[in-house]
Amino acid sequence: EIVLTQSPGTLSLSPGERATLSCRASQSVSSSYLAWYQQTPGQAPRLLIYGASSRATGIPDRFSGSGSGTDFTLTISRLEPEDFAVYYCQQYGSSLWTFGQGTEVEIK
């Protein structure tokens, strides 16, 4: 089973700042199966990025994804108040999906 490790665990930033979230895989991952989700309290996760770098429908362009192999990054260029949430990366390999443990982006 491929393990995804997200860092940092918590990111304390102010609105308007840039957020950089990391997702590292224990072995190489196909970019076709690397996705990012946002979750706010009490809500189901929302798909942000698929294919490592493509924005899902309706996702603002301040969200971007990059990376390949074992290292992937989610960047939020300028944080809006609604962006303070928990973010998860996800991958599929060997007929199994796994999620990272999450990064919380909190208001500083």
Add this chain to the structure above:
Amino acid sequence: QVQLQQWGAGLLKPSETLSLTCAVHGGSFSGYYWSWIRQPPGKGLEWIGEINHSGSTNYKLSLKSRVTISVDTSKIQFSLKLNSVTAADTAVYYCAREYYYDSSGTRDYAFDIWGQGTMVTVSS
């Protein structure tokens, strides 16, 4: 607009069987895989397993001995059963669609639509 509506018992005793169902409204059922995911209180997301319209399944290895995911194509719904539950199975359970995006000769996959979530508590 595809929507997933899920339901099931919210309070179980240890050793009982968890049973949840997810109905697909407004879209195609075939051609996709459909997953169950859970989230213990205050913790991260854990994938449980998936099924397609033909009934082909894959399960998380550590849960495989206790999990059954089934499909009812006539009702356009799929279900989760988890037997011999313990307090460790207390979580919000979600169903989700695995969508594929055709992209420059390849296909990218992600969970694009989620159910509303069902809180399941296991307590004596």
